[in-house]
Amino acid sequence: MYRFNTLLLAKLALVSTIANAAIPYDNAQYHYTQPNGEVLSISLDGNDYFAYQRTSDGRLVVFDNQLNGLAYAEVSSDGAELISTGVLAKADTANNSQQDAADHRASQKGMLQQHVQNVKTLTPAAVSAKVAQAQQAMLLSTEQLHSHIVVNNQTQPHVTHDVHQVTTLEEAAGNVKGLTIIIDFPDQRGTINKSQIESFLNDINYTEFGNAQSVRGYFRSVSGGKLDYTNTVTQYYTAKKNKSYYADSRYSSTVRSQELIKEALDWLEVQQGFDFSTLSTNSSKQIKGLNIFYAGNSDSSWSKGLWPHMARLSPQFCADGVCTDRYQITDMRDSLAIGTFVHESGHLITNWPDLYDYDGSSEGSVASFGVMGYGAIGTTNKFKPTPPVAHFRNLAGWDAVTELNPAINSNAPKGVLTHTSASNTSYKWTNPANRNEAFYIEAVHRAGQNSEQLDSGLAIWHVDNAGSNSNEWRPYIQMEHADANRDPENNINRGDNSDLFKAAGEFSSTLPNALTNKGTNALWWNGQDSGLSIKNISDAAATMSFELVTGTPPPTGDVYTGTLANKEQHVHPDGRWFQYAGGTIGLQLAGPSNADFDLKLEKWTNGSWQQVAISETPSSQESINYNAASGYYRILVYSYSGAGSYQLTVNK
Known part of the structure; x- marks a missing residue:
């Protein structure tokens, strides 16, 4: 074998x-x-x-x-x-x-x-931990905890540059110019001409090959006109060698593909005199949209040879004061559908991560309801992809977002609210103790850009950048399925017509169900009631109404519990560390009366954990309020003497 x-x-x-x-x-x-x-x-x-x-x-x-x-x-x-x-x-x-x-x-x-x-x-x-961490995209910072280093059997943070750094309004809006290089081979000439590819990418009204719009048309639509993404299309570059050389399946997809791309870039600079400075770049002067189309099929096995993929070009190609970063490469075959190109442009232009499950254990939570899930590859939505979910539109600066949590917004609206599908607006209910966690609310109606959605109704997304798309029970973005069946998470389907909330539907800490694990409800990930409660949802329509039920706000703070043996210590949150932008970190520890538990706060400094605050009274009731600078922190609960259970409350 x-x-x-x-x-x-x-x-x-x-x-x-x-x-x-x-x-x-x-x-x-x-x-x-x-x-x-x-x-x-x-x-x-x-x-x-x-x-x-x-x-x-x-x-x-x-x-x-x-x-x-x-x-x-x-x-x-x-x-x-x-x-x-x-x-x-x-x-x-x-x-x-x-x-x-x-x-x-x-x-x-x-x-x-x-x-x-x-x-x-x-x-x-x-x-497993390294893979899971590498697969996450923390969109809130240009430097992310992208992998783990294990030192003395303790997991430590390792800071690397994230390929999906946060995009500001300027980076995801306005006029963005990409480059599309078209390639054929001495033994296989291109059959789709340059003008057809230019139309596929740039035309305002476009219907060739069964598409409902161009790539440009898609982004103009979902951004509410805020992003105008166009591509400069080259003449055909004819590769130096026959196609079989590049498509050789004995090599991974990045080997001969990158050789081909570098050939084409050199040709474009030296023989065509192309000015690469005309392309849009990120803050590091790296080209945002580098796309490669080559003639015919891939002629390779999956992940080999010329198999379509996205990767970082290594080493970089630099010219005219700019350099390459990531690229996407795909085959033209005998027709073009915008779905995959749009999905990959979501990575290149806006830095959105994938929302489907990489390991195959589920279909992901968002499934087909968003373009960064499976919303761009179906039979019909490959020609008309679904929009990005509300959180991604917010990150890109395309939506006007209304904060509903009165603990965050003292002027938050109350009572009966309305929302119109595809209006580039959304509602948000943010966790006061963890501003990276929130619920987003928007109406989704099967019309216009949403015509290929699986359902119409009120969509509710649970967002937390600490989640992983390959952990179906705590993903980065979880869709709160109205039927509470969680079919995509259970690998049954990629969504259906009972997933969005409609008339008679309710959403609260106990509805559609009160399960703290694998449930559909308004609990924060730490199990606390978020205080969000929605009822009296209208029939599914382009404009929907719902009633926001207000009551006594639940207590704030993340709560962690555990049981210590004598001289044992626990690291929180949940054995890990957290990134903090700066401000006051408040810690409260309640332990057994017949033991002495203490509390420490540590910061990652110069490659090791350094203590920045400590509370060590003779009891197990400890507290810390620390004015923290931005950085990476972890919390230690440890037994000086005795054993028992404890509760740690964290406010930041």
Whole structure:
């Protein structure tokens, strides 16, 4: 048997360069030519980090480097990976019946479900943590805690530059100019001409190939006219070598693809005299929108050769005072659909992260209800992608957002409120103790840009940048599904027509259900009541009304509980650290009367944790109020003597 990459390790190698920027696939079809000349029809489900590849008769395949082709796959005995059987997959024959395909799928379904669970349990915790952290996109800072370093068995923060840094209104609005390079090969010339690609990208009114709009038209629509994203399209660059050289599936997708891109950039600078300073850049003078279209199909196996992907160009190409950063590359085939291009532009232009689950254990919470989930790859929405969710529009500066929490906004509106779908407005209920956590509320009506949504009604999003899109039970953005079934999280579907709130629906700390884990309600992630309560929701319509029920505000602060043995210590929040922009950090510890528990606050300074505040009375009732500068902090609760349970309340 020939070993294939383990799932998480395969993802790790890719995540390191394209964190939170993967292309999703939903039964995507491609053809692959085997070394014996047979052509396989392959369906693909997953993304750039991990995907299931199946022949048309339902059998799983993986690329086998020794065979230099796609081989039938099986699940390894430990359930941790897919491995090659060493047998090249064959093209379908007339003897392959529909029942054959059904039997193959049925036999593999149980193994694969168990396989997804085994990945998490069998992969070393340090690797799992690193992958999960790399997959997160903390959109609130240009420097993020993007991985963990373990020192003396303690997890430490490691600051790296985030590929999805926060975009300001100026960065995500106004006129943004990208570059699209079109490429063909000596043995395969382009069939879609330059003017067609310019129209696909830039026309105000565009309908070719079945599209409802151009890429520019999409962003003008969802931004309320605040972003005008256009692309300069080059003449065709003809590669130095035949296509098979670049499409060689023995190499990962970044090897020969980047060689091709660098060829094209050199040609554009030296032979075409292109002025790269005309392109829009970020604050680091890096080109925002670098797009590569090449002629024909990828002619590669998934994640190999010329397979479409997004990555960072390494080393950088620099000219005219600017440099490259990330790029997207894809095949033109014989027609163009804007969905994937729009999704990837969401990464390049606005720095939005993906909202679907990379590890395949769920469909993510947002599922098909947003462009950074699966809202750009369906049968119809690949031609007319769904809009970004309210939180992303807010980050981009496209929405007027009204704060509803009176603890944040003393002039917050009360009573019956209305919201109009696609109005570039939204409501927000923010956590006073954690300004990175909030609920967003907006009406979604199946018309206009939302015509390809799965449902109409009131959408409620629970946002917390500490979440991970690959943790379906605490994602970065959770959709509060009105039916409380959480079908996408349970890997049942990618959303349906019962997910949005309509007449007779209510949303509170106990409704649609009171579950603190895997539930649908208005609890903060720490289990406290947020105080948000909505009832009397109107029928689904373009403009909807709902009643905001106000009462006694719940107590503020994050609450952590635990039980200490004698001389033991716990690190909070939940064994981790947190980033703080500056201000007062208030800590209250309540422990057992027959023990002496103490409290420390530490800051990450010069590569180690340094104590900045301490409370160590002879009792277990401790408090700290510390005027903190911006930085990374953690809290220690420790037993000087005795044992028992405690409660820690954190206000910041």
